[in-house]
Amino acid sequence: MFESTDSSAPRSLQPLLHDVVICVDAPAFAASPRDGQLRGAHVQGFYDHDRRLLHTLCLLLDGREPEPIGVQPLGPHQVRFTAVHRDPRDQTDDPTVIIERVRTAGEGETIALRNVGTAERRLRVELAAATDLADIADVKRGRRGPPVPCTAASDDGSLEWHSFSGRAEIRSTASRVDPEAAGGPEGGTLTWSPVVLSPGESWQVRLTIAGRAVPEPSRHPVRPREPAPWSEPAVETGDRRLRDLVRWGLRDLGKLRLADPLGDGPAEDQFIAAGCPWYLTLFGRDSIWSARMLLPLGTDLARGTLWALARRQGRVHDVFREEAPGRILHELRPAAAQHGHGLLLPSHYYGSVDATPLFVTLLAEAWNWGLPDDEVDALLPYAERAMEWVVERTGDDADGLLRYNPRPGGLRHQSWKDSVDAVRDAEGRRIEPPLALCEVQGYAYEAANGLAALLTHRNRHDSAQRLLNWAEALRKRFAELFWIPSAEGPASRYVAIAVGHGPTPVSGPASNMGQLLSTGILDEEDCCDVAAWLAHPQLNSGWGLRSRSATVPGFNPLSYHGGSVWTHDTAIALRGLCVSGRHQEALALMNGLLDAATHFEYRMPELYGGDARTDDSPAPLAYPAACRPQGWSAASGVAVLTALLGLRPDITRRTLTARPATPLPLTVRGLVLDGQPLTVVATGSGDCAFPELPSGWRRAEG
Known part of the structure; x- marks a missing residue:
């Protein structure tokens, strides 16, 4: 929907979507750049019921962003981002750590690290997260709200955000290492250090991202419980x-x-x-x-x-x-x-x-x-x-x-x-x-x-x-x-x-x-x-x-x-x-x-x-x-x-x-x-037949 204005004041522009990777499971969706890193720009983020839960979810390994090499849709609701981490001290230009992030609309994402090199790797893994808890109408207008302060709970590795218009949280479960959680006025971080990977070994963390508008929308459409109400031909x-x-x-x-x-x-x-x-x-x-x-x-x-x-x-x-x-x-x-x-x-x-x-x-x-x-x-x-x-x-x-x-x-x-x-x-x-x-x-x-x-x-x-x-x-x-x-x-x-x-x-x-x-x-x-x-x-x-x-x-x-x-x-x-x-x-x-x-x-x-x-x-x-x-x-x-x-x-x-x-x-x-x-x-020549026609029905003449 669009409207014009006669005002000469500068205005924000609607975010473009041509290079955005979207996975959807209504009423939730996630919008990502092709490298999978959410940096708080444009339409990026996790959403539910027209509310942006997160706009930033940025992964760092040893203080550096992974190098993206591919993106693969796994279905309408899920996408996999693949990246590599190279160490300048390695004696090869080949990547030695492969990172896979599987993002699922309405749920969160899984981050997996795999050591494909020949030496042990000790990594510092950091996730920076932030949100403005903006309404989708504001996002569509090109507006980004002020950051919502983040609170952290180190005992369960979670980050939470609360404002007058919404709430959001990240909870993590990892295979071996519990994260250190830190919050602040601009956002929060989850840090795993050290993550030690022997050659051929993998490490994984699961992030659950949830939240809603405040107050929660009453009598508003919800995710279906039942299968799709149609047959697939x-x-x-x-x-x-x-x-x-x-x-x-x-x-x-x-x-x-x-x-x-x-x-x-x-x-x-x-x-x-x-x-x-x-x-x-x-x-x-x-x-x-x-x-x-x-x-x-x-x-x-x-x-x-x-x-x-x-x-x-x-x-x-x-x-x-x-x-x-x-x-x-x-x-x-x-x-x-x-x-x-x-x-x-x-x-x-x-x-x-x-x-x-x-x-x-x-x-x-x-x-x-x-x-x-x-x-x-x-x-x-x-x-x-x-x-x-x-x-x-x-x-x-x-x-x-x-x-x-x-x-x-x-x-x-x-x-x-x-x-x-x-x-x-x-x-x-x-x-x-x-x-x-x-x-x-x-x-x-x-x-x-x-x-x-x-x-x-x-x-x-x-x-x-x-x-x-x-x-x-x-x-x-x-x-x-x-x-x-x-x-x-x-x-x-x-x-x-x-x-x-x-x-x-x-x-x-x-x-x-x-x-x-x-x-x-x-x-x-x-x-x-x-x-x-x-x-x-x-x-x-x-x-x-x-x-x-x-x-x-x-x-x-x-x-x-x-x-x-x-x-x-x-x-x-x-x-x-x-x-x-x-x-x-x-x-x-x-x-x-x-x-x-x-x-x-x-x-x-x-x-x-x-x-x-x-x-x-x-x-x-x-x-x-x-x-x-x-x-x-x-x-x-x-x-x-x-x-x-x-x-x-x-x-x-x-x-x-x-x-x-x-x-x-x-x-x-x-x-x-x-x-x-x-x-x-x-038949392809203008005629057809009904090998299976409901009882009591017939083909119309002419």
């Missing part, structure tokens, strides 16, 4: 890129899970946190999209996400929280926080225009994938209240559109493109709210139709018809207001990113129109025109879909929303292209996305550079401050897989549509439909 394909993107994405998602402590059902209500490090919490829009993308793996994640948001659905009108009855939460934090540049957000913040219709659609889609009827019935009132908010909001708008109009000091733009300059016109000028974004109208249309189908199935025909009438009126208004003629480009018109005052459409092609393709608000001719723009080099960088056309003033390949490529945005557009039968354009986007994934070792960043791909162009660059791992980016592999298979279930008819777009044979086992196993075999 077996993907058999000649395209290793797709298989690895799915596999590594699910590994990251497993560690981005959180559980709602307010749940009282037989199973935990789990959801996916938005992203690490900045948004490791419940975000309405992000968590919903992650759950939508994973629906073919089971409906339990969708159920947990829906309940976590339903319990926090808006009940009253509150200007500061931007809460309203029926509105779905945007962001949940342990406490109110100052995000800089005049942006002060409460712990429960409702400032998004898209989370509410997306909530309705998630319930409708989860129902079609087999969410049990008792869960659907229990969640239905929340979806109806959400839809009431959408309908009332459009009724209050002069143009009958779903707009956002933020309060002063809140988020200026309130859809997924929420940076301060997210909406620009073809001249490069910033366009200010109130605005009706194109994809938000599509979300609302899709939500109304999905809820109408659900109500019809429950014999509430009058309510369903009112929603269908409202949706049709919105579709007509959309067709009248959002199309902009284009004298140059791949099609004679494109969809405006937004409609402002007047109503005036905002000129300049942007990626937002790609998210309309699967909502139903476009007709066949509309889809053809949108597909042409998405495939054109103005928007298709060759590595994925640019957020903004490269031909308009203000395009910046490393701008947050002004030209970068967003992983989830590309995956959603790709799905829409497949749904609308534009397979050639879909495969072009898919190959760019999968090629980009190889350069990111299949841990897709939140967003990356939108530079044009050429025969000799370098690998794409991650946006320097992008979350990685990030929820909907990690889930995009499953979204691409589902899009290629063309899967769309219809619970009312018990039919499953499959229109494969994959040019290669593809077999996927371990999918889940209606709570039962599903296997899909695509």
Whole structure:
């Protein structure tokens, strides 16, 4: 989230993450430089529940830092740093002591020393530790707080820090030597001396790092106790890129899970946190999209996400929280926080225009994938209240559109493109709210139709018809207001990113129109025109879909929303292209996305550079401050897989549509439909079979 300021005073800058090693086990994570030494700079440290527990953990051997030689991820939650210690008195340049530090999010780290030389080594091992116990919002603003004084307990080798906002501690257990602990106003140290290592001998110390905010956040999401609420599919394909993107994405998602402590059902209500490090919490829009993308793996994640948001659905009108009855939460934090540049957000913040219709659609889609009827019935009132908010909001708008109009000091733009300059016109000028974004109208249309189908199935025909009438009126208004003629480009018109005052459409092609393709608000001719723009080099960088056309003033390949490529945005557009039968354009986007994934070792960043791909162009660059791992980016592999298979279930008819777009044979086992196993075999020539189809279901004809 970003806000601007007119002040000329110097300001701190957001820390960059492009060279940061992150391991995560939500709600905890650790952020390290590539040598593993935490020196108190930038985002470095151990964190839990948005609180930095330590920012310094620096290892010295005989007063010198080890020399780093490698870093190796051991999983989403764990990383190993390897270094060596050389003694100038040795008769060889070879290292004689190898140091391995295994850092584990939410736990601490293990430090192991191994003497690989031929002589005994006597070492003084020191660890310097310090913290500011800062809130993640302050860290994101580039601010570092004053040091918190450290107290030491020599009897158990521990260091502790306490402040008005947090507490932290380090406790050590070693194989042979107890440490000397010392505290002070700037931090503390743990010292082991001497550590005597015979040739071939090893020594190890285990550090447990713990702490929380003060006071502890009440009723805030916690680490899950239960396994991930989805199956892991077996993907058999000649395209290793797709298989690895799915596999590594699910590994990251497993560690981005959180559980709602307010749940009282037989199973935990789990959801996916938005992203690490900045948004490791419940975000309405992000968590919903992650759950939508994973629906073919089971409906339990969708159920947990829906309940976590339903319990926090808006009940009253509150200007500061931007809460309203029926509105779905945007962001949940342990406490109110100052995000800089005049942006002060409460712990429960409702400032998004898209989370509410997306909530309705998630319930409708989860129902079609087999969410049990008792869960659907229990969640239905929340979806109806959400839809009431959408309908009332459009009724209050002069143009009958779903707009956002933020309060002063809140988020200026309130859809997924929420940076301060997210909406620009073809001249490069910033366009200010109130605005009706194109994809938000599509979300609302899709939500109304999905809820109408659900109500019809429950014999509430009058309510369903009112929603269908409202949706049709919105579709007509959309067709009248959002199309902009284009004298140059791949099609004679494109969809405006937004409609402002007047109503005036905002000129300049942007990626937002790609998210309309699967909502139903476009007709066949509309889809053809949108597909042409998405495939054109103005928007298709060759590595994925640019957020903004490269031909308009203000395009910046490393701008947050002004030209970068967003992983989830590309995956959603790709799905829409497949749904609308534009397979050639879909495969072009898919190959760019999968090629980009190889350069990111299949841990897709939140967003990356939108530079044009050429025969000799370098690998794409991650946006320097992008979350990685990030929820909907990690889930995009499953979204691409589902899009290629063309899967769309219809619970009312018990039919499953499959229109494969994959040019290669593809077999996927371990999918889940209606709570039962599903296997899909695509031939690569547009046909497919279901060797395993749930009882009572059949393939849709045509």
